[in-house]
Amino acid sequence: MKCLTGKVVSEGIAVGNAHILRPNSIVRQPILMELEKEKFKKALFLSTEEIKDLIEKNPENEEYLSIQTLLLEDPLLSQKTLLVIEQGYSAFEAITKVIEEYIELLMESTNSYLKERTFDLADIRNRIIRNLDQQSIEKRDTPYILICEELHPSILIQNRELILGVLSQQGGYNSHGAILCRQFNIPYMIAKVEVEEDSILILDTRKKSIKVAPEKEELLQYQILLKKLSEERFKAVSHEGFKFLANVSSNIELDKVVEYDFDGIGLYRTEMIFMNSNRAYTLEEQYEIYLEAFEKMQKKSVCFRTFDIGDDKQLTYVKAYKKGIDNYIQNPELFKTQIEALLRANRYNTLKIMFPMIYNAEEFKQLKQWVQQIQQNIHNHSSFKLGIMLETKEALDTITSFSEVDFISIGTNDLIASIYHVDREQQKEELQAYLNDLLFQLKKVIRFCDEKSIELSICGELAAIEPALKEFIKAGVKNFSVAAPAIKVLNHVYKEFN
Ligand code: PEP
Ligand code: MG
Numbered sequence: 001m002k003c004l005t006g007k008v009v010s011e012g013i014a015v016g017n018a019h020i021l022r023p024n025s026i027v028r029q030p031i032l033m034e035l036e037k038e039k040f041k042k043a044l045f046l047s048t049e050e051i052k053d054l055i056e057k058n059p060e061n062e063e064y065l066s067i068q069t070l071l072l073e074d075p076l077l078s079q080k081t082l083l084v085i086e087q088g089y090s091a092f093e094a095i096t097k098v099i100e101e102y103i104e105l106l107m108e109s110t111n112s113y114l115k116e117r118t119f120d121l122a123d124i125r126n127r128i129i130r131n132l133d134q135q136s137i138e139k140r141d142t143p144y145i146l147i148c149e150e151l152h153p154s155i156l157i158q159n160r161e162l163i164l165g166v167l168s169q170q171g172g173y174n175s176h177g178a179i180l181c182r183q184f185n186i187p188y189m190i191a192k193v194e195v196e197e198d199s200i201l202i203l204d205t206r207k208k209s210i211k212v213a214p215e216k217e218e219l220l221q222y223q224i225l226l227k228k229l230s231e232e233r234f235k236a237v238s239h240e241g242f243k244f245l246a247n248v249s250s251n252i253e254l255d256k257v258v259e260y261d262f263d264g265i266g267l268y269r270t271e272m273i274f275m276n277s278n279r280a281y282t283l284e285e286q287y288e289i290y291l292e293a294f295e296k297m298q299k300k301s302v303c304f305r306t307f308d309i310g311d312d313k314q315l316t317y318v319k320a321y322k323k324g325i326d327n328y329i330q331n332p333e334l335f336k337t338q339i340e341a342l343l344r345a346n347r348y349n350t351l352k353i354m355f356p357m358i359y360n361a362e363e364f365k366q367l368k369q370w371v372q373q374i375q376q377n378i379h380n381h382s383s384f385k386l387g388i389m390l391e392t393k394e395a396l397d398t399i400t401s402f403s404e405v406d407f408i409s410i411g412t413n414d415l416i417a418s419i420y421h422v423d424r425e426q427q428k429e430e431l432q433a434y435l436n437d438l439l440f441q442l443k444k445v446i447r448f449c450d451e452k453s454i455e456l457s458i459c460g461e462l463a464a465i466e467p468a469l470k471e472f473i474k475a476g477v478k479n480f481s482v483a484a485p486a487i488k489v490l491n492h493v494y495k496e497f498n
Helices: 030-056 061-071 075-086 091-108 112-136 153-162 176-184 216-230 251-259 282-295 324-330 331-347 361-377 394-397 412-420 431-452 466-473 484-497
Strands: 001-006 007-010 011-019 145-150 163-168 189-190 199-205 209-210 242-246 264-271 301-305 351-355 384-390 406-410 455-456 479-481
Touching: 007 176, 011 163, 011 216, 030 061, 030 075, 030 091, 030 112, 030 361, 061 075, 075 091, 091 189, 112 153, 112 209, 112 351, 153 163, 153 176, 163 176, 163 199, 176 189, 176 242, 176 479, 176 484, 189 301, 242 251, 242 412, 242 484, 251 282, 251 384, 251 484, 264 479, 282 301, 282 331, 282 484, 301 384, 324 331, 324 361, 331 351, 331 361, 361 384, 384 394, 406 431, 412 431, 431 455, 431 466, 466 484
Parallel strands: 011 145, 145 163, 163 189, 242 264, 242 479, 264 301, 301 351, 351 384, 384 406, 406 455, 455 479
Antiparallel strands: 001 209, 007 189, 011 199, 199 209
């Protein structure tokens, strides 16, 4: 038996066989190198086809999308990537490295048009990586512990029922892969492990340990423990004056949300539903999903965030933009269908609609008008609340102009990246570097919301990190939205204050 250790990003215990997503980082053997080259070429081809398809379906977006086609078809990009693979890197590492170099070059430019292109580069990199992932995972029908270079949300969403646990070489606490694992209750550690396909593993985050090929006796003990843990029941403690809300990405999570007695859904990441398909869901399909959510939540409020794409959250059929509103303006049918389905499903008037990546109050007003227009057109009379995610520095700096919103939810993951340039992966580790200043900044938001009676909550991952949560409570925040298993953190901290 071999025992290894790693960094815990989602707690729990998993016992199962290893299933390796892709070869380890350095691919020195020529045969693997050839395989990686082929994988890269195929991923490049598939990504180019996806963009061409997008242009065909949305000719009005041709100007933007053709930049991506040009980048994808640039012979230099593929030559460089193939050369890096020949130096012994995996296709994933090679494309990441080459695009990073391009991005660094553009960032040095003083030309704002060129700087903006870094977003296109990041977009095509993520598209290629997703297409690499699709080729790397061999479909299985028995559950496994996933071993990968980096955990991309699309892999998790599409194989979730089979994934018992995850080990990845790279990643961090607030990556969307880690966020989803915490929501789905899948244990996940960042660790460098070299194991054979199908080796038996025990992943135990309480001990920060990964055991490879354990003894039979130990395996048995863990199986007994797993059964015991699965029978444990949790409930929110009584929490007067506070709201304990849940972050979810699918309806499957809602049974636990109800069992733990959350007060409602504070953040439903709807793009995760969309990522489960290679085409846009129809009005009817979306309606069914949203209605089931309202019904499962037994008339408690459900805050649906309109689809939020970009970075590691990609839809094959849509090009992503940095600003939330641009995604909707560029894909009006997708936005309209989503809003219409939400309004139609809003039988109990428990709907909250939340817009992500808002930069200024004008954007909110524009989206509000659009939603009202859609409601009129379909003769819908349900009542609902409209709000924003506060997750850009620009919105924070102009917060007092947002008096029209019904609620604000602070998305600390993007907000911290936007103000302090600490990327998601490092935010938990670097908490002390920015927490005091963040609290200072949030004071004006809290004051503004109090004055205008705007409901304020925090739905970013910091809400479930104990030292941060305590400071938020001291600062006067009363509503928190966390992954369902983090009910334990909310209970614990709340009890300490009362
Ligand atoms: C956030 O940015 O804090 C947030 C909750 O949204 P996401 O993590 O999905 O970007
Ligand atoms: Mg965000």
